[in-house]
Amino acid sequence: ISRVIVIANQKGGVGKTTTAVNLAAALAVAEKRCLLLDIDPQANSSSSLNVHLERDEPCVYDVLIDGLPAEQAVRPTDFAHLALLPSHIKLVGAEIELVAIAEREYALKKAVEPLRRSYEYILIDCPPSLGLLTLNGLTAADTALIPIQSEYFALEGLTQLLNTIRLVQKRLNPALEMEGLVLTMFDPRLNLARQVREEVRKFFPQHTFETIVHRNVRLAEAPSFGRPAIYLAASSQGARDYLSLAEELMARQNKA
Amino acid sequence: ISRVIVIANQKGGVGKTTTAVNLAAALAVAEKRCLLLDIDPQANSSSSLNVHLERDEPCVYDVLIDGLPAEQAVRPTDFAHLALLPSHIKLVGAEIELVAIAEREYALKKAVEPLRRSYEYILIDCPPSLGLLTLNGLTAADTALIPIQSEYFALEGLTQLLNTIRLVQKRLNPALEMEGLVLTMFDPRLNLARQVREEVRKFFPQHTFETIVHRNVRLAEAPSFGRPAIYLAASSQGARDYLSLAEELMARQNKA
Numbered sequence: 001i002s003r004v005i006v007i008a009n010q011k012g013g014v015g016k017t018t019t020a021v022n023l024a025a026a027l028a029v030a031e032k033r034c035l036l037l038d039i040d041p042q043a044n045s046s047s048s049l050n051v052h053l054e055r056d057e058p059c060v061y062d063v064l065i066d067g068l069p070a071e072q073a074v075r076p077t078d079f080a081h082l083a084l085l086p087s088h089i090k091l092v093g094a095e096i097e098l099v100a101i102a103e104r105e106y107a108l109k110k111a112v113e114p115l116r117r118s119y120e121y122i123l124i125d126c127p128p129s130l131g132l133l134t135l136n137g138l139t140a141a142d143t144a145l146i147p148i149q150s151e152y153f154a155l156e157g158l159t160q161l162l163n164t165i166r167l168v169q170k171r172l173n174p175a176l177e178m179e180g181l182v183l184t185m186f187d188p189r190l191n192l193a194r195q196v197r198e199e200v201r202k203f204f205p206q207h208t209f210e211t212i213v214h215r216n217v218r219l220a221e222a223p224s225f226g227r228p229a230i231y232l233a234a235s236s237q238g239a240r241d242y243l244s245l246a247e248e249l250m251a252r253q254n255k256a
Numbered sequence: 257i258s259r260v261i262v263i264a265n266q267k268g269g270v271g272k273t274t275t276a277v278n279l280a281a282a283l284a285v286a287e288k289r290c291l292l293l294d295i296d297p298q299a300n301s302s303s304s305l306n307v308h309l310e311r312d313e314p315c316v317y318d319v320l321i322d323g324l325p326a327e328q329a330v331r332p333t334d335f336a337h338l339a340l341l342p343s344h345i346k347l348v349g350a351e352i353e354l355v356a357i358a359e360r361e362y363a364l365k366k367a368v369e370p371l372r373r374s375y376e377y378i379l380i381d382c383p384p385s386l387g388l389l390t391l392n393g394l395t396a397a398d399t400a401l402i403p404i405q406s407e408y409f410a411l412e413g414l415t416q417l418l419n420t421i422r423l424v425q426k427r428l429n430p431a432l433e434m435e436g437l438v439l440t441m442f443d444p445r446l447n448l449a450r451q452v453r454e455e456v457r458k459f460f461p462q463h464t465f466e467t468i469v470h471r472n473v474r475l476a477e478a479p480s481f482g483r484p485a486i487y488l489a490a491s492s493q494g495a496r497d498y499l500s501l502a503e504e505l506m507a508r509q510n511k512a
């Protein structure tokens with residue numbers, strides 16, 4: 001069985017890519033076959049795994065717009081049990097090109113179905129918007145995992161995001177469930193961070209992960225080495241937080 | 257004379273809104289008549305100035321899509337010399353609606369021209385993307401101010417952003433110039449931050465502001481009080497950094 005998890009939040013810089021990369025790496029370390037699917041034109045997930053494509057190399061753009069079979073764009077990474085379907089900046093044009101395609105919200109879902117038999121987890125990293133790329137991610141997914149930065153704007157955007165998820169559940173993907181909300185860049189010394197944690201736990205007691213990802217410079221440094229934090233500094237707070245998030249995620253699935 | 261400055265960077269969470277709001281407030285404190293123009297559907301600049309619109313109140317959506325004269329959407333704020341043209345989440349649909357409009361990249365430029373005689377500075381806060389809303393901002397502007405977070409992904413996205421600016425200069429707005437790059441969320445204790453600072457200064461010696469905006473919790477807290485940091489904690493590092501950025505900006509203009 002496989003689980004497709006979309007990592008989404010239209011607020012920028014909240015830790016979507018950092019969560020997608022490090023959670024995928026932690027699941028792979030637990031010997032789960034994992035695919036990271038990058039649908040952000042910035043291609044930050046791809047470069048975090050040391051993959052920098054040329055314009056003519058197959059990527060998620062070719063899969064969504066030209067109908068290339070997804071497995072022809074998937075490539076192995078330097079890390080065991082972790083494969084990548086990379087992105088490229090040429091995807092910037094896809095939002096407008098998708099508008100003209102029939103069933104435009106289902107392009108990714110159709111591409112992902114055949115991949116399910118090869119992976120136990122497929123994680124989708126989204127751009128910071130609620131446009132057609134993110135809608136494709138929400139429509140293709142079984143569950144949605146929402147990184148929440150421990151800051152004020154994070155709370156403002158949350159209502160909008162949950163409204164969008166409800167709309168997607170109603171019209172595009174009735175099977176979509178909440179995987180959960182995870183607090184990121186948490187600095188326990190700051191009042192603001194503690195306040196946001198209380199608010200999120202108060203409003204979403206069912207959906208908030210126990211695991212909190214702390215602010216930790218190793219997580220910010222790791223992408224410049226082209227590797228997840230667990231392969232750079234396995235005992236760092238950041239690497240440990242994502243290992244614990246992976247364990248919590250897998251434990252939930254066993255219960256399901 | 258008036259100067260329209262677009263604050264843009266497709267990378268999310270780099271400090272576009274924080275820079276737009278606090279720079280506008282610092283210019284207003286220097287008694288320059290200032291307008292903050294929020295073209296991000298998240299409307300974070302609007303809420304930072306304590307403006308939360310209902311769906312039927314005039315906002316930038318009505319100006320761009322229905323041709324409402326911009327001055328009918330402009331409203332005063334609680335802060336002297338600082339006016340706001342607010343945004344609203346309904347702007348999310350504008351990216352797709354603008355595709356069908358003739359001269360879609362010039363919608364904002366046309367709306368802004370009549371406002372020039374009332375303001376010395378017009379600052380435009382953009383969403384985290386290079387879509388039609390940001391293109392409208394770049395086409396309407398005299399200069400572009402780019403916040404750069406002192407982190408790895410910031411450098412990756414910079415080339416793409418500068419390519420887009422060059423394209424806009426060639427095809428949509430030949431008068432567009434670089435106002436400059438400003439380092440944000442700078443923590444001098446971190447190697448990563450110092451490395452990014454060296455790289456940016458090495459590659460863009462002409463365009464990098466001397467002023468660096470340090471990571472400072474007052475800047476993150478201020479939006480929850482609906483006021484710029486200078487009105488919450490005037491002696492904080494964050495407020496002082498934006499005052500110094502405003503002085504540097506005004507000094508450049510006097511030289512020009």
Ligand SMILES: Nc1ncnc2c1ncn2[C@@H]1O[C@H](COP(=O)(O)OP(=O)(O)OP(=O)(O)O)[C@@H](O)[C@H]1O
Binds near residue numbers: 126128185214219409
């Ligand atoms: N827990 C953390 N501790 C320290 N730095 C972090 C942490 N999580 C993320 N970062 C850094 O913060 C920045 C923003 O994170 P990231 O790029 O993952 O967010 P994002 O939501 O994917 O951004 P975008 O909206 O642009 O896609 C990056 O420079 C990243 O390295």
Ligand SMILES: Nc1ncnc2c1ncn2[C@@H]1O[C@H](COP(=O)(O)OP(=O)(O)OP(=O)(O)O)[C@@H](O)[C@H]1O
Binds near residue numbers: 296382
């Ligand atoms: N210098 C700073 N020190 C501390 N916190 C900061 C600083 N600048 C911004 N922040 C905080 O970091 C987060 C991201 O900043 P901000 O929202 O201004 O970025 P943005 O580029 O406008 O994001 P988006 O891409 O979503 O529009 C916010 O919670 C903000 O309060």
Ligand SMILES: [Mg+2]
Binds near residue numbers: 016017018040044126
């Ligand atoms: Mg990202």
Ligand SMILES: [Mg+2]
Binds near residue numbers: 272382383
């Ligand atoms: Mg913003």
